[in-house]
Amino acid sequence: xxxxxxxxxxxxxxxRMLALAGYPLGIDCHVLDRTADAPxxxxxxxxxxxLDDPKALAKLAAEVDVVTLEIENVAVTALESxxxxxxxxxxxxxxxxxQDRLMEKTLFRSLDIPTAEFVTIDSADDAxxxxxxxxxxxxxxxxxxxxxxxxxxxxxxxxxxxxxxxQGCVPSIAEAWIKFDREVSLVAVQxxxxxxVFYPLVENVHREGILATTVAPHLSAALQQQAEQWLTAxxxxxxxxxxxxxxxxxxxxxxxxxxxxxxxxxxxxxxxEGAETSQFENHLRAVLGWxxxxxxPRGHAAMLNLLGSLPPRQTxxxxxxxxxxxxxxxxxxxxxxxxxxxxxxxxxxxxKRLESLQAVxxxxx
Amino acid sequence: xxxxxxxxxxxxxxxRMLALAGYPLGIDCHVLDRTADAPxxxxxxxxxxxLDDPKALAKLAAEVDVVTLEIENVAVTALESxxxxxxxxxxxxxxxxxQDRLMEKTLFRSLDIPTAEFVTIDSADDAxxxxxxxxxxxxxxxxxxxxxxxxxxxxxxxxxxxxxxxQGCVPSIAEAWIKFDREVSLVAVQxxxxxxVFYPLVENVHREGILATTVAPHLSAALQQQAEQWLTAxxxxxxxxxxxxxxxxxxxxxxxxxxxxxxxxxxxxxxxEGAETSQFENHLRAVLGWxxxxxxPRGHAAMLNLLGSLPPRQTxxxxxxxxxxxxxxxxxxxxxxxxxxxxxxxxxxxxKRLESLQAVxxxxx
Numbered sequence: 049x050x051x052x053x054x055x056x057x058x059x060x061x062x063x064r065m066l067a068l069a070g071y072p073l074g075i076d077c078h079v080l081d082r083t084a085d086a087p088x089x090x091x092x093x094x095x096x097x098x099l100d101d102p103k104a105l106a107k108l109a110a111e112v113d114v115v116t117l118e119i120e121n122v123a124v125t126a127l128e129s130x131x132x133x134x135x136x137x138x139x140x141x142x143x144x145x146x147q148d149r150l151m152e153k154t155l156f157r158s159l160d161i162p163t164a165e166f167v168t169i170d171s172a173d174d175a176x177x178x179x180x181x182x183x184x185x186x187x188x189x190x191x192x193x194x195x196x197x198x199x200x201x202x203x204x205x206x207x208x209x210x211x212x213x214x215q216g217c218v219p220s221i222a223e224a225w226i227k228f229d230r231e232v233s234l235v236a237v238q239x240x241x242x243x244x245v246f247y248p249l250v251e252n253v254h255r256e257g258i259l260a261t262t263v264a265p266h267l268s269a270a271l272q273q274q275a276e277q278w279l280t281a282x283x284x285x286x287x288x289x290x291x292x293x294x295x296x297x298x299x300x301x302x303x304x305x306x307x308x309x310x311x312x313x314x315x316x317x318x319x320x321e322g323a324e325t326s327q328f329e330n331h332l333r334a335v336l337g338w339x340x341x342x343x344x345p346r347g348h349a350a351m352l353n354l355l356g357s358l359p360p361r362q363t364x365x366x367x368x369x370x371x372x373x374x375x376x377x378x379x380x381x382x383x384x385x386x387x388x389x390x391x392x393x394x395x396x397x398x399x400k401r402l403e404s405l406q407a408v409x410x411x412x413x
Numbered sequence: 414x415x416x417x418x419x420x421x422x423x424x425x426x427x428x429r430m431l432a433l434a435g436y437p438l439g440i441d442c443h444v445l446d447r448t449a450d451a452p453x454x455x456x457x458x459x460x461x462x463x464l465d466d467p468k469a470l471a472k473l474a475a476e477v478d479v480v481t482l483e484i485e486n487v488a489v490t491a492l493e494s495x496x497x498x499x500x501x502x503x504x505x506x507x508x509x510x511x512q513d514r515l516m517e518k519t520l521f522r523s524l525d526i527p528t529a530e531f532v533t534i535d536s537a538d539d540a541x542x543x544x545x546x547x548x549x550x551x552x553x554x555x556x557x558x559x560x561x562x563x564x565x566x567x568x569x570x571x572x573x574x575x576x577x578x579x580q581g582c583v584p585s586i587a588e589a590w591i592k593f594d595r596e597v598s599l600v601a602v603q604x605x606x607x608x609x610v611f612y613p614l615v616e617n618v619h620r621e622g623i624l625a626t627t628v629a630p631h632l633s634a635a636l637q638q639q640a641e642q643w644l645t646a647x648x649x650x651x652x653x654x655x656x657x658x659x660x661x662x663x664x665x666x667x668x669x670x671x672x673x674x675x676x677x678x679x680x681x682x683x684x685x686e687g688a689e690t691s692q693f694e695n696h697l698r699a700v701l702g703w704x705x706x707x708x709x710p711r712g713h714a715a716m717l718n719l720l721g722s723l724p725p726r727q728t729x730x731x732x733x734x735x736x737x738x739x740x741x742x743x744x745x746x747x748x749x750x751x752x753x754x755x756x757x758x759x760x761x762x763x764x765k766r767l768e769s770l771q772a773v774x775x776x777x778x
Contacts, residue, residue, distance in 0.1 A: 051741075068436055071429075071456050074726070074739030074751075091436050091456075324734050324756075339731040346711060361439070366704040369689050374439030376416075386439075391689075 051076055052336050055112035055134075057099055057127070059088025061375040061384065062118035062312050065320070067092035069328035075336070080108040087375045088118070102129040109134045116290060116335045120147045120310050121192050137289035137335045138310045145286060146310040149190045149221050156305045159281045163305045164297075165224040175208045178222040185222040187211050201225070226304055228297035232267065235316040236279040237330040238288045240337035245330065246276045247323060247343045250315050252295070256410055257382075260402060261315045261351040263322060271303055278305065291316070291331040314353070314384075321371050322349025322391045348395045350402040352409060354386035359409045364388060367405060416441055417701055420477035420499075422464055422492070424453025426740040426749065427483035427677050430685070432457035434693035440701070445473040452740045453483070467494040474499045481655060481700045485512045485675050486557050502654035502700045503675045510651060511675040514555045514586050521670045524646045528670045529662075530589040540573045543587035550587045552576045566590070591669055593662035597632065600681040601644040602695040603653045605702035610695065611641045612688060612708045615680050617660070621775055622747075625767060626680045626716040628687060636668055643670065656681070656696040679718070679749075686736050687714025687756045713760045715767040717774060719751035724774045729753060732770055 052075050056063045059081035067077035067088055079088040080095045088094070095111065097104025100123035109115055115136045117127075120143050127140040145151045156163040167177045169187065178185050187208055189198035200211040202222075212220055235247040249267045253260050275296065283292055293313035296303040316327035325341025333340055357379035364370055371389040379385060388405060392398035417440050421428045424446035432442035432453055444453040445460045453459070460476065462469025465488035474480055480501045482492075485508050492505040510516045521528040532542045534552065543550050552573055554563035565576040577585055600612045614632045618625050640661065648657055658678035661668040681692035690706025698705050722744035729735055736754040744750060753770055757763035 064436075068433065071433055071741075072736070072738045074723075074737070074741065333730065338727055341730070342734045344734075358439075362703055365698065365706070369707045369709075371437070372439070373437045376436075376439065 052114075053078060053112040054332060054335055055080065055108040055115040056088065056092075057105065057108070057115065057117035057122055058119040059086035059092075059094060060118060061087045061373075061377075061386075063088030064091055064375060065317075065326075065328045065373075066116075066118060066312065066332060069326055070332055073329065073332060075332055077332075078108065078111050080104055085376075087377055090376045099123075100126050102126045105130055106133075114335055116331070117143065118311055122147075138292070139287055139289070142286035142288055142292075142310050146308050147191055149188055149307070150219075152308060153221070155282065155285070159278065159285065161278045161281070161305045162302065164226050166221045169208070169212055169220040169222050172209045172212065175205045175212065175222075178208055179205060181222065181224040184225045186225060187215070187220055187222050189215055190219045190221060226297045226299055228299040228304070230298050231295060231306070232271075232298050232303070233293055233295040233313065233315040234272075234275040234279055235291060235293045235313055235319070235327050236276070236283065237291050237327070237334050237340055237343070238283040239334045239340045240289065243340055244280065244283065245340045245343040246272075246279070247316060247319060247327065248272065248345055249275060250318065252315055255406065258355055258406075258409065259314065259353045260406070261318055262398070262402070263318060263345050263349045267298075271298070275303055278303075282308065289337075290334045291327050314387075315351075317373070317387050318349040318351040318389050318391075319343070320373075321389045322346055322351075347391050347393045348398045349389060349391045350398055352388045352402065352405055353384055354388065354409060355384060356381050358386055359412055363408050363413065364405065367401070367408070369401070370405060417479075418443060418477040419697060419700055420445065420473040420480040421453065421457075422470070422473070422480065422482035422487055423484040424451035424457075424459060425483060426452045426738075426742075426751075428453030429456055429740060430682075430691075430693045430738075431481075431483060431677065431697060434691055435697055438694065438697060440697055442697075443473065443476050445469060450741075452742055455741045464488075465491050467491045470495055471498075479700055481696070482508065483676055487512075503657070504652055504654070507651035507653055507657075508675050511673050512556055514553055514672070515584075517673060518586070520647065520650070524643065524650065526643045526646070526670045527667065529591050531586045534573070534577055534585040534587050537574045537577065540570045540577070540587075543573055544570060546587065546589040549590045551590060552580070552585055552587050554580055555584045555586060591662045591664055591671075593664040593669070595663050596660060596671070597636075597640075597663050597668070598658055598660040598678065598680040599637075599640040599644055600656060600658045600678055600684070600692050601641070601648065602656050602692070602699050602705055602708070603648040604699045604705045605654065608705055609645065609648065610705045610708040611637075611644070612681060612684060612692065613637065613710055614640060615683065617680055620771065623720055623771075623774065624679065624718045625771070626683055627763070627767070628683060628710050628714045632663075636663070640668055643668075647673065654702075655699045656692050679752075680716075682738070682752050683714040683716040683754050683756075684708070685738075686754045687711055687716075712756050712758045713763045714754060714756045715763055717753045717767065717770055718749055719753065719774060720749060721746050723751055724777055728773050728778065729770065732766070732773070734766070735770060 056079045059079035064087040070077045078093045124144040184203045187200045202208045231252045294308045295306045319326040324344045421444045424444035429452040435442045443458045460473045489509040549568045552565045567573045596617045659673045660671045684691040689709045742750045
């Protein structure tokens with residue numbers, strides 16, 4: 049039996065966790081990134097180069113059987129340059145749709161998936177039209193936005209113009225402000241053919257700027273079903289293969305699509321310990337056209353990001369049942385350097401344990 | 414926070430799974446083995462050399478903060494040569510006790526742990542004394558025995574002498590034949606100080622020569638408690654640190670110690686998916702003196718060894734909830750090349766699922 053080789057464009061923590069999921073499956077992952085100390089390059093073979101450089105991509109492709117990616121902000125033309133030589137999953141056209149907010153929202157609309165009203169802001173002249181959305185509006189750059197970067201909340205046309213200039217006068221959209229009850233996301237996996245699986249909706253909460261994700265089986269089955277239908281429609285339209293994540297606002301009892309990521313996602317990290325099969329393993333299985341693994345949760349789970357620098361490791365590990373994930377990164381303010389996961393059969397107890405963990409992470413002791 | 418580095422003597426599948434458990438914890442494992450394609454050397458930095466060579470061990474020690482091992486059949490003098498330069502866990506004296514059946518049984522006896530009656534066979538002249546054990550007896554070489562190697566069941570003094578000669582006239586013991594109800598084992602973890610945790614007793618069953626291990630919470634709490642007391646006594650006596658495994662025969666409602674392994678163990682592989690913290694993570698935590706992780710099982714679990722060559726991967730992965738572990742080895746008759754694990758909340762259903770898996774593994778389709 050030959051040993052399958054998957055090339056991963058990008059070697060951040062997502063590439064690292066993909067590579068680690070590959071080893072037990074007998075899959076050799078080979079990552080592409082700029083530096084040898086990138087998190088993924090520490091645990092897998094690496095090709096060094098720019099993610100946007102067709103030559104670097106060709107070098108990666110020469111080492112592997114199929115190519116995937118862990119970051120959507122790569123040049124689609126570079127990915128397309130591999131066309132005919134090697135398969136790329138998800139397809140570059142899907143990456144293109146996900147890396148541009150205008151294309152993304154246009155896609156949502158064409159599939160009747162609710163999304164916030166918006167106007168395009170390509171020049172200062174476009175700003176007055178934003179008033180029709182009601183104030184405030186959220187100015188978002190069309191590209192390169194993630195984790196809230198490239199976003200500004202503004203309360204007037206003048207402020208909108210100023211913010212647009214401050215963000216570099218790049219093509220943007222102004223979005224109606226959604227008063228939401230909470231943020232949730234759905235991680236889906238599209239296999240070869242029609243096989244697909246869905247993880248349960250999770251709730252994403254920020255406390256002191258730190259993301260905590262909890263599996264939310266208490267959310268209604270109707271919302272889960274609705275979200276699954278929408279992701280199925282998106283994956284079908286995009287001829288998708290692999291993990292796709294869509295973030296939603298929950299407002300007034302319904303879901304409003306916010307954005308999508310054509311990759312494994314921070315809000316799916318809990319699946320490593322919390323689900324029967326992790327999002328990382330399932331992404332690899334999908335990319336190779338293998339049967340998908342059972343996405344069922346093993347109970348209630350909570351995931352907490354570790355930002356800037358790692359909290360005292362032994363204090364955290366002394367908390368019963370806390371799983372530690374170190375991304376192998378140097379500390380830097382605000383940088384995602386790791387995460388922790390807790391799984392419990394009882395949700396109130398889980399939330400209490402999460403609180404103890406948050407206390408250590410926030411106070412650093 | 415500095416990145417801890419653990420040196421592992423041996424880079425078979427156990428070293429591989431230890432190294433993979435290290436990455437999320439931010440631990441760099443560095444393995445020592447003869448070849449660069451050893452299972453562990455495929456996933457971690459490696460020093461190439463003989464496991465018994467003090468120079469190779471010194472080279473390994475120079476790269477790491479602490480040394481451990483994944484195989485007990487190494488020269489204790491080589492391990493002892495590291496003394497004073499770097500800590501070795503478990504201590505070489507414990508390895509010595511575990512690699513020699515006579516020392517092992519003497520240890521069991523000195524701690525009042527029941528074990529089969531035996532006589533030493535150092536020459537043909539010792540054979541007649543074995544008759545006092547009643548026939549048959551099991552001839553076992555004192556050293557280098559594992560997975561049933563170096564063992565012969567014989568029914569007479571003449572056969573005993575012949576078998577001893579066939580096995581190379583090496584120092585051996587002849588053991589009384591135990592009519593047992595089943596084989597079980599206990600995996601314990603001794604941390605720094607007095608912290609220790611125990612996994613539940615597991616039952617080890619061979620079917621067509623293939624080991625299947627199932628977590629056996631149906632075994633009596635009294636047996637669990639008894640076994641934990643004995644392992645505590647052994648670990649205390651040996652000033653132990655790390656994972657220790659003892660295999661028992663269950664006979665007439667009680668336990669009889671068969672042998673011990675000073676390392677992570679095949680009968681603990683189920684803990685990767687089936688327990689809150691795996692034996693591999695807990696061994697690393699123990700070696701570093703970190704708090705130990707929760708050993709609680711996540712339900713019922715079954716582990717099946719894959720021998721010789723891997724079964725058809727996609728057929729196995731299509732079975733819901735089957736976890737696949739490929740050791741990265743070339744096929745060879747009888748060689749352990751991987752294992753599969755299943756976890757279920759219901760034991761009868763688990764055994765049914767195990768049967769479906771065994772059918773694929775045995776028939777190869």
